[in-house]
Amino acid sequence: MPRANAPRPSSEEVRTRTEEVLAAHAHLEGPLLPILHALQESFGFIPQDCVQTIAEGLNIGRAEVHGVITFYHDFRDAPAGRHVLRICRAEACQAQGGTALAEATLARLGLEWHGTTVNGAVTIEPVYCLGLCACGPAAMVDGKVLGRMDTARMEAILAEVGA
Amino acid sequence: MKVWLPRDAAALALGADEVADALLHAAQARGIDLTLVRNGSRGMIWLEPLLEIETPEGRIGFGPVTPADIAAILDAPNSHPKALGLVEALPWMARQTRLTFARCGVTDPLSLAEYEAHGGLSGLRRALGMDAAGIVAEVTDSGLRGRGGAGFPTGIKWDTVRKAQSARKYIVCNADEGDSGTFADRMIMEGDPFTLIEGMIIAGLGVGATKGFVYLRSEYPDAIDVMEQAVGLARQAGLLGTSVLGTGPAFDIEIRVGAGAYVCGEETSLLNSLEGKRGVVRAKPPLPALQGFMGQPTVVNNVISLATVPVIFEKGAAFYRDFGLGRSRGTIPLQIAGNVKQGGLFETAFGLSLGEIVDDIAGGTRTGRPVKAVQVGGPLGAYFPRSKFDTPFGYEEFDGQGGLIGHAGVVVFDDSADMLGMARFAFEFCAVESCGKCTPCRIGAVRGVETVDRITRGDADAIPLLTDLCETMKDGSLCALGGFTPYPVMSALTHFPDDFATTRKAAE
Numbered sequence: 130m131p132r133a134n135a136p137r138p139s140s141e142e143v144r145t146r147t148e149e150v151l152a153a154h155a156h157l158e159g160p161l162l163p164i165l166h167a168l169q170e171s172f173g174f175i176p177q178d179c180v181q182t183i184a185e186g187l188n189i190g191r192a193e194v195h196g197v198i199t200f201y202h203d204f205r206d207a208p209a210g211r212h213v214l215r216i217c218r219a220e221a222c223q224a225q226g227g228t229a230l231a232e233a234t235l236a237r238l239g240l241e242w243h244g245t246t247v248n249g250a251v252t253i254e255p256v257y258c259l260g261l262c263a264c265g266p267a268a269m270v271d272g273k274v275l276g277r278m279d280t281a282r283m284e285a286i287l288a289e290v291g292a
Numbered sequence: 293m294k295v296w297l298p299r300d301a302a303a304l305a306l307g308a309d310e311v312a313d314a315l316l317h318a319a320q321a322r323g324i325d326l327t328l329v330r331n332g333s334r335g336m337i338w339l340e341p342l343l344e345i346e347t348p349e350g351r352i353g354f355g356p357v358t359p360a361d362i363a364a365i366l367d368a369p370n371s372h373p374k375a376l377g378l379v380e381a382l383p384w385m386a387r388q389t390r391l392t393f394a395r396c397g398v399t400d401p402l403s404l405a406e407y408e409a410h411g412g413l414s415g416l417r418r419a420l421g422m423d424a425a426g427i428v429a430e431v432t433d434s435g436l437r438g439r440g441g442a443g444f445p446t447g448i449k450w451d452t453v454r455k456a457q458s459a460r461k462y463i464v465c466n467a468d469e470g471d472s473g474t475f476a477d478r479m480i481m482e483g484d485p486f487t488l489i490e491g492m493i494i495a496g497l498g499v500g501a502t503k504g505f506v507y508l509r510s511e512y513p514d515a516i517d518v519m520e521q522a523v524g525l526a527r528q529a530g531l532l533g534t535s536v537l538g539t540g541p542a543f544d545i546e547i548r549v550g551a552g553a554y555v556c557g558e559e560t561s562l563l564n565s566l567e568g569k570r571g572v573v574r575a576k577p578p579l580p581a582l583q584g585f586m587g588q589p590t591v592v593n594n595v596i597s598l599a600t601v602p603v604i605f606e607k608g609a610a611f612y613r614d615f616g617l618g619r620s621r622g623t624i625p626l627q628i629a630g631n632v633k634q635g636g637l638f639e640t641a642f643g644l645s646l647g648e649i650v651d652d653i654a655g656g657t658r659t660g661r662p663v664k665a666v667q668v669g670g671p672l673g674a675y676f677p678r679s680k681f682d683t684p685f686g687y688e689e690f691d692g693q694g695g696l697i698g699h700a701g702v703v704v705f706d707d708s709a710d711m712l713g714m715a716r717f718a719f720e721f722c723a724v725e726s727c728g729k730c731t732p733c734r735i736g737a738v739r740g741v742e743t744v745d746r747i748t749r750g751d752a753d754a755i756p757l758l759t760d761l762c763e764t765m766k767d768g769s770l771c772a773l774g775g776f777t778p779y780p781v782m783s784a785l786t787h788f789p790d791d792f793a794t795t796r797k798a799a800e
Contacts (some may be wrong), residue, residue: 131318139501142647157546158567158585158586159567159568159569159585159586160567160568161568161569162549162550162551162566163546163548165508165551166551175684187568189728193569196570197568197569197570198570200553200570200572200727200729201550201552201553201554201571202551202552202553203510203551203552204551211534216396219472219473219671219721220472220473220630220667220671220703220714220717221472221473221629221630221701222472222713223701223717224629224630224631224703224704224705224706224709225630225631225658232539256470256511257470257472257554257671257721257724258469258470258471258473259301259305259511259512260301260302260474260475260477260478260511260512260628261301261302261305261475261479262340262473262474262475262627262630262635262701263302263303263337263475263627263628263629263632263635263636263704264305264306264337264338264340264635265630267305269384269511270551273304274301274302274304274305274513274514275305276302276305276306276501283728
């Protein structure tokens with residue numbers, strides 16, 4: 130998946146890919162979320178240029194497409210860093226020291242939630258439950274789950290991803 | 293040598309893949325012919341990664357295992373300090389009544405042959421010999437109620453869909469398990485996916501639906517992977533497709549991935565999301581059972597409700613109904629989480645007291661400090677103080693104590709918890725996740741954070757305002773997000789007034 134600092138795709142590339150994705154999902158009932166997931170997988174975010182093509186392809190308004198994209202936390206309007214670190218903020222992790230871990234990590238990176246390091250290595254995001262509630266504090270780097278996190282393990286992860 | 297090491301996300305999060313690598317290398321170095329099964333989790337999360345080795349007496353366990361333990365375990369298993377003995381004989385396992393989770397952690401999740409060898413598909417075969425009304429009556433007789441939290445009788449919901457006249461009907465599995473402290477859906481999907489598939493097929497037979505969707509949250513990549521593989525295997529085996537097992541009607545399942553919206557765990561938001569819309573709550577009526585996905589009659593059931601259907605058909609409605617307490621029939625997979633010595637999944641008949649669950653089964657806190665509060669039922673559930681630990685685990689029993697069992701997540705906090713902070717978090721979470729449809733939820737959550745901050749600053753006048761705001765949210769929201777956020781807030785205020793008062797005194 131392309132990440133921050135990668136060259137933005139051209140309008141032509143976006144249109145071609147969007148049309149391919151629309152065709153591949155044409156048989157589905159209620160295809161918009163699968164389409165948006167596929168586009169984000171291709172580009173690392175949902176380029177603005179997709180909206181018109183999707184609206185025409187599904188015969189819905191541009192405003193509706195825009196409304197769906199912006200409703201869901203997963204869909205981005207700009208690429209993330211090369212790695213995405215998610216830290217669970219939910220109650221079960223809070224009961225196990227999750228808040229302190231999250232605060233220390235944000236401070237270490239000098240970021241607020243949803244921020245990306247200057248070198249483009251890591252975007253840090255909150256997540257509300259990874260289903261690892263009996264082995265918290267929990268986190269996820271890209272698709273890999275991490276349990277019983279502490280500042281030492283977090284430091285090792287941050288070093289690994291180049292933050 | 294046959295060994296088992298879980299592929300469950302909790303085991304992976306604690307290093308199971310690294311242990312598996314070490315195991316394969318060590319076995320090769322010793323010339324051991326190793327068969328490694330990546331099973332689901334037994335649910336003893338504090339022992340994960342839990343390695344099991346086959347012996348003539350049964351499977352013996354080791355845990356929590358690190359790569360450094362492997363050589364010694366292979367060389368001298370019986371004398372290893374992490375040896376636990378027979379896994380089935382461990383108190384955590386022996387005390388449970390595992391019906392829904394009978395195979396989870398035992399079998400290879402992606403082996404249909406093992407699934408059948410352990411009782412799988414016998415429920416479906418029985419259902420194939422029954423008519424639709426008989427199938428629905430069996431579910432009604434079992435007393436099964438929605439395990440997602442609302443507790444609505446599953447059979448009654450199915451019967452509404454069965455009687456609805458329509459050429460197209462749908463089964464939608466709600467696998468958007470977003471509640472903190474819950475992971476039963478994730479565990480069953482990763483550990484025994486065919487039981488969910490079988491349950492959905494039986495639901496399809498019962499109501500006359502030929503298409504099922506599993507709406508699975510994007511935060512569960514491992515569960516998505518297992519479910520997609522399982523659906524593929526089920527199609528290859530003729531379990532799904534144009535004719536179920538070659539004799540029944542058509543039924544197929546599609547896995548749909550959510551996009552990080554908590555509110556999509558609410559059934560009408562979920563249906564909108566599945567249709568490709570914003571996950572905004574719909575007003576009821578019309579009920580989804582009559583006008584659900586694409587306006588057609590739709591069963592929307594939680595993962596655990598559907599995954600429990602096969603055992604009801606395998607053993608009979610009466611067998612299942614005989615477990616439990618009052619109007620809460622059968623078993624409930626408790627998910628014990630947060631600050632506990634022994635956390636994980638514990639399936640048992642309804643009726644255990646909260647105190648038994650927290651002090652006895654969970655063994656108190658991991659930090660060793662006293663338990664201060666227990667949040668039952670996810671982020672919209674009430675905080676229970678120790679004085680309410682005699683409450684038996686059941687839908688009506690918790691309701692009667694101003695709480696809810698929700699998806700049966702139990703999150704334990706020690707005495708370092710700041711309940712005013714937890715009340716603030718409940719509003720903060722509601723503000724982040726509100727779909728925006730109802731004003732009391734959309735605006736009220738933001739005002740709630742501000743009101744808690746006033747209390748933190750020592751403004752006692754803000755406390756009645758907080759109570760009033762909670763009343764408005766409770767009465768004026770369509771769904772449980774706005775309607776139940778007052779549960780954690782008001783229970784924190786009612787049961788832990790010191791946390792609200794101390795700050796006031798400190799400021800004066």
